[in-house]
Amino acid sequence: MTLETVSLLAVYSAMAIYTLAFIAFTVDLARRSAAQPVEEVAEAAPVGMLAAASGNRASALVDRLATDAPAAAPLKRSRALRLAMGFTVLGWVLHTAGVVLRGFAAGYAPWSNMYGFAITATAIIVGVFLLVQFWQDLRFLGAYIVGFCLVFLGLATVNFYVAVTPQPPALQSAWLVIHVFVAILGTSFFALGGGLSVVQLLQSRREARGGEGMAFLATLPNAERLENLAYRLILIGFVFWTFTLIAGAVWAERAWGRYWGWDTKEVWTFIIWTIFAGYIHARATRGWRGSRSAWLAIIGFGAVMFNFTVVNLFFKGLHAYSGL
Amino acid sequence: MSSSRPSDHIDSAPVDPTIAQPQLGFVGYLRFFWRQLTSMRTALFLLLLLAFASIPGSLVPQRSSDPNGVIQYKLDYPDLYPILDGLQVFSTYTSIWFSSIYLLLFISLIGCIIPRSVHHYRALRSRPPKTPARLNRLAGYTSVTGQTDAASAIDVARAQLKRSGYRTELYPSAHSTSSGQAGASYSVSAERGYLRETGNLVFHTALVGILVSVAIGGSFGYSGQRVVVEGQKFVNVLGDYDSFNPGRFFASDVLEPFRISLDKFEATYELENQKAIGQVTDYSAYVTTTTPGGDDQKANIKVNEPLAIGGTDVFLLGNGYAPTVTVRDPEGTVVWTDSTPFLPQDTFLTSLGVLKIPDGLSEQLGLVGFFYPTAAKLDSGALSSGFPDLLDPVLSLRVYTGDLGLDAGVPRSVYQLNTDPLTPIAGDGAVDASGAEVPALQLKIGETVELPNGLGTIELTDVKRFASFDIHRDPSQVWVLSFAILILAGLFTGLFIPRRRVWVKATQKADGTVTLEYAGLARGEDPRLEAAVTDIAAAHVKQLGLKVES
Numbered sequence: 001m002t003l004e005t006v007s008l009l010a011v012y013s014a015m016a017i018y019t020l021a022f023i024a025f026t027v028d029l030a031r032r033s034a035a036q037p038v039e040e041v042a043e044a045a046p047v048g049m050l051a052a053a054s055g056n057r058a059s060a061l062v063d064r065l066a067t068d069a070p071a072a073a074p075l076k077r078s079r080a081l082r083l084a085m086g087f088t089v090l091g092w093v094l095h096t097a098g099v100v101l102r103g104f105a106a107g108y109a110p111w112s113n114m115y116g117f118a119i120t121a122t123a124i125i126v127g128v129f130l131l132v133q134f135w136q137d138l139r140f141l142g143a144y145i146v147g148f149c150l151v152f153l154g155l156a157t158v159n160f161y162v163a164v165t166p167q168p169p170a171l172q173s174a175w176l177v178i179h180v181f182v183a184i185l186g187t188s189f190f191a192l193g194g195g196l197s198v199v200q201l202l203q204s205r206r207e208a209r210g211g212e213g214m215a216f217l218a219t220l221p222n223a224e225r226l227e228n229l230a231y232r233l234i235l236i237g238f239v240f241w242t243f244t245l246i247a248g249a250v251w252a253e254r255a256w257g258r259y260w261g262w263d264t265k266e267v268w269t270f271i272i273w274t275i276f277a278g279y280i281h282a283r284a285t286r287g288w289r290g291s292r293s294a295w296l297a298i299i300g301f302g303a304v305m306f307n308f309t310v311v312n313l314f315f316k317g318l319h320a321y322s323g324l
Numbered sequence: 325m326s327s328s329r330p331s332d333h334i335d336s337a338p339v340d341p342t343i344a345q346p347q348l349g350f351v352g353y354l355r356f357f358w359r360q361l362t363s364m365r366t367a368l369f370l371l372l373l374l375a376f377a378s379i380p381g382s383l384v385p386q387r388s389s390d391p392n393g394v395i396q397y398k399l400d401y402p403d404l405y406p407i408l409d410g411l412q413v414f415s416t417y418t419s420i421w422f423s424s425i426y427l428l429l430f431i432s433l434i435g436c437i438i439p440r441s442v443h444h445y446r447a448l449r450s451r452p453p454k455t456p457a458r459l460n461r462l463a464g465y466t467s468v469t470g471q472t473d474a475a476s477a478i479d480v481a482r483a484q485l486k487r488s489g490y491r492t493e494l495y496p497s498a499h500s501t502s503s504g505q506a507g508a509s510y511s512v513s514a515e516r517g518y519l520r521e522t523g524n525l526v527f528h529t530a531l532v533g534i535l536v537s538v539a540i541g542g543s544f545g546y547s548g549q550r551v552v553v554e555g556q557k558f559v560n561v562l563g564d565y566d567s568f569n570p571g572r573f574f575a576s577d578v579l580e581p582f583r584i585s586l587d588k589f590e591a592t593y594e595l596e597n598q599k600a601i602g603q604v605t606d607y608s609a610y611v612t613t614t615t616p617g618g619d620d621q622k623a624n625i626k627v628n629e630p631l632a633i634g635g636t637d638v639f640l641l642g643n644g645y646a647p648t649v650t651v652r653d654p655e656g657t658v659v660w661t662d663s664t665p666f667l668p669q670d671t672f673l674t675s676l677g678v679l680k681i682p683d684g685l686s687e688q689l690g691l692v693g694f695f696y697p698t699a700a701k702l703d704s705g706a707l708s709s710g711f712p713d714l715l716d717p718v719l720s721l722r723v724y725t726g727d728l729g730l731d732a733g734v735p736r737s738v739y740q741l742n743t744d745p746l747t748p749i750a751g752d753g754a755v756d757a758s759g760a761e762v763p764a765l766q767l768k769i770g771e772t773v774e775l776p777n778g779l780g781t782i783e784l785t786d787v788k789r790f791a792s793f794d795i796h797r798d799p800s801q802v803w804v805l806s807f808a809i810l811i812l813a814g815l816f817t818g819l820f821i822p823r824r825r826v827w828v829k830a831t832q833k834a835d836g837t838v839t840l841e842y843a844g845l846a847r848g849e850d851p852r853l854e855a856a857v858t859d860i861a862a863a864h865v866k867q868l869g870l871k872v873e874s
C-alpha cells in the first residue's frame with residue numbers, strides 16, 4: 001500500500017469517527033433541551049467589561065488568598081458530551097495523520113489542490129476547535145464544527161479526490177505554504193466566531209421573548225457573553241487574515257512580479273478583510289453592538305466560505321492555474 | 325474621557341441632539357458635514373460599501389488583469405457589454421465610483437486620525453486623573469478591611485503598580501501629613517496600556533501610508549516584457565523591449581544599464597508518476613548578466629525566484645520552443661535564418677509560429693508552422709504532441725506566397741500572418757500544376773526539403789528554447805512592505821494590549837482599622853480587567869501582610 005492510499009484510509013476512518021462525534025454532540029444538545037441545569041445558568045452570568053460589579057468581592061479574595069489557586073470547580077457534563085469530545089480528538093488524530101502522510105507522499109505541503117486543501121483546512125479547523133477548549137468551554141459548538149468539517153471532507157473525497165502529482169513551479173514557494181496555512185488559521189477563528197454569532201442571535205431572540213425558545217439555549221452563556229467571545233475570536237482571526245493578505249501579496253510579487261493585481265482571489269480576500277474591519281468598527285459604534293454586529297460576523301464568515309468554494313471552483317483567475 | 329474619538333464611538337458620551345443640530349450658515353453646514361464624515365457610523369458604512377463595490381470586479385474580467393477576457397466578454401454578451409462598459413465595470417478598481425468610495429473613506433480616516441493623535445499626544449504627557457469619589461460602581465471592585473497604616477499602604481500599592489508598568493499618581497499628592505486621622509483617605513490612581521491607542525493610530529496611519537505609496541510610488545516605476553531565445557541577449561533600453569508599460573512619472577533614465585544573455589533554458593518533466601507524466605516540475609533559466617562596472621554574473625532565474633539587478637527585478641514568466649530555420653535560394657545561398665519563438669498551445673507544448681521571408685526569393689514567402697516536440701499521430705492522421713520535451717521533434721509548415729503587407733506601414737504582430745490575400749503552395753488545400761494536393765512540409769532536425777515551385781530549400785537547423793521575462797521596477801515596494809509591517813504591528817498592540825485605569829484607595833476608620841478599596845476601568849475591550857483588579861488586590865494584601873476580616 002502506498003502512503004497515498006494509507007492517507008486516504010486515515011481520512012475515511014477520521015470521517016467515520018467524526019460521524020460518531022457528531023451524533024454524540026447532537027445527543028448532548030438534545031439532552032440539554034430536556035434538562036434545565038441550574039448551576040450552568042449561574043456560570044453564564046455576564047462578565048462583560050462594562051458590567052458593574054455590585055457585590056463585595058472580599059470573599060472571592062479570601063478564597064484566592066487561602067488557596068492561591070483558581071477555585072473553579074469543574075462542571076459535570078453529560079456523558080454524551082465527553083464521548084463526543086473523545087471521538088473528536090481520536091478523529092482529529094487520524095485526520096491529521098492523513099494530511100501528514102499525504103504530505104510525505106507528495107514531498108511538499110499538500111494543500112495546492114482542492115482535495116489537499118480541504119483535508120488540511122478541516123484538520124486545522126477541528127484542531128483550533130479542540131485547542132480553544134483550553135481557553136473557554138465552547139463544546140456546544142461541537143456539532144456545528146464537526147458537522148461542517150464532515151460535509152467538506154465528504155465533498156472533497158467524493159468530488160475532488162486527485163492522485164498526488166508533482167508541484168508545478170508557480171506553486172513552489174514557501175510564501176504560499178505560509179499564506180495558505182495562516183489563511184486557514186484565520187478561517188478557523190472566523191468559523192468559531194460565526195458559530196457563536198448565530199447562537200448569539202438565537203439567544204438574544206430568546207432573551208427578548210423572556211426565555212421562550214429553543215430549550216438548550218438555557219444551558220448556554222447569555223447573548224452578551226456570546227458576543228464578547230465571538231468578538232475576541234474574530235479579532236484573532238482578523239490578525240491572521242491581515243497576515244494572509246500580506247503573505248499572499250509577497251508571494252504574488254515573487255511569482256508574478258506584482259504584489260497586487262485585483263485577481264479574483266485577491267479581490268475576495270480583500271472583501272473579507274474589509275467586512276471584518278467593518279465588524280470590528282461596528283462593535284465600537286453606538287447602535288451597532290448586539291445583533292447587527294453578529295450579522296456582520298456571519299456575513300463575513302459566509303464570504304470566507306464563498307471564497308473557498310464558489311470562487312475556487314467557478315471563477316477565473318490566476319489562482320486557478322497551475323503551471324506556466 | 326475619549327473626547328477625541330468620534331462622537332458615536334461606544335465609549336463616548338451620547339451627544340445631546342440639540343447640540344448636534346447644525347448652526348445655520350455655510351460654516352455651520354461644513355462643520356456638520358465634517359463631523360458626519362468622520363463619525364464611526366460613516367467609516368463603517370464606507371467600509372461595508374467598499375467591500376460591496378469590490379464584488380463586480382470579481383464577476384467580470386478586468387482590463388488590467390485579463391484584457392483578452394474582456395474582448396471575449398464583448399463577443400459573448402454583445403447587449404450587456406456596452407452597459408457594463410459605461411459603468412466602468414471592466415476597470416472596477418480604477419472606476420470613478422470605486423475611487424470615490426475609497427477616497428471618501430481615507431478622508432474620513434485622516435479626519436479621524438489627526439484629532440486622535442493630538443489628543444493621544446496630550447494624554448501621553450499628562451498624569452493619571454483624580455481618583456473617583458465612589459469606586460464601588462466600577463469594574464472588579466474589591467474592598468478589604470484590616471490593621472495597617474493607610475498612607476504607607478498606598479505607597480506600597482503605588483510601587484507595586486509601577487512595577488507592573490502602570491503610570492501612577494498619588495491623591496492627595498503628599499501622604500506624610502495627617503496620617504492616622506479617622507476619615508483620612510489616600511489613594512493612588514494608575515493607568516497603563518497607552519500603547520493600545522498608539523498601536524491603533526499607527527495602524528490607521530499606515531493604511532494611509534499604503535494608499536499613498538501605491539498611488540504615487542507606483543507611477544515612478546515601469547514593467548516590460550521581452551522574449552529571449554537561448555544564446556541571445558537583452559539590453560535594458562527602451563527599444564529592446566517587446567512591450568513596455570511605463571508608470572505616469574516614468575523617465576527613461578531610471579532604466580538601469582545591464583545586459584542579460586540567456587545561456588540555457590532547462591525544463592524538467594515528470595517521468596515516473598503515471599498520473600502526471602509530462603507535468604512540469606521545474607523551469608530554470610540560466611543567464612549571464614553584465615553591468616557596466618562589474619564582471620559577468622551567472623544566475624538562475626526560476627518561477628518563484630526572480631533575479632534582482634540593482635532595483636530592477638527580472639521574472640521568468642513563460643517559455644517555449646524556438647525552431648531555427650534556414651532558407652536557401654535555388655543556388656544554395658542562405659537568404660534567411662532565424663530562431664523564431666513559437667507560442668505554446670497546450671500542456672505538451674504543441675506550438676504555433678509564423679515565419680515571414682520578404683526578400684531573397686523570387687516571391688515573398690509566409691509560413692505558418694506547428695511544432696511538435698514529441699510528435700504523435702492522432703487517429704485522424706493529424707499530428708499532435710505527446711510529451712513536452714524534445715523526444716521526436718517535428719516541424720510542420722504551411723507555405724504561402726503573395727504580398728505579406730510588410731511595407732504598408734501598418735504594425736503587424738510577429739505571431740500572426742493574415743493568410744487571406746496569400747496563395748497556399750503547401751498545405752491548407754494547396755494544389756500543384758497537375759491539380760494534385762500538396763501537403764504541408766514536415767521537417768525533423770537537420771532535414772532539408774524543397775520548397776514547392778522550385779523556390780528554394782528550407783532546413784530545420786536546430787530547435788532552441790526561449791524564455792519570456794518580465795522586467796519590473798517599482799520604487800514604492802519597500803514603502804508598501806514597511807507600511808504593511810506597521811499595520812500588523814499596530815494591529816497587535818492596538819488589539820491585544822489592554823488599556824485600563826486602576827485605583828487603590830485607603831480610608832482610615834474610627835476604630836483604627838483601614839479599609840482598602842480596589843477598582844478598575846476599561847478603556848476599550850478588556851476582558852481580563854476584573855481578574856486583573858482582583859490579582860492586584862490579592863498581591864497588595866499579601867505584601868502588606870494583612871489579616872483579612874471580610
Ligand code: HEM
Nearest residue numbers: 277280284362363364367432433436523524527815818819
Ligand atoms: C480605511 C479604512 C479603515 C480600516 C481598514 C480600519 C480598520 C480598523 C481596525 C482593524 C481596527 C481595530 C484595530 C485597532 O484597534 O488597532 C479599527 C479600530 C478603530 N477605528 Fe478604524 N479603520 C478604518 C477607518 C477608520 C475611520 C475612518 C475611523 C474614524 C471614524 C476609524 C476609527 C476607529 C476607531 C475609533 C477604532 C477603535 C475601535 C475600538 O475602540 O475598539 N477607523 N479600525
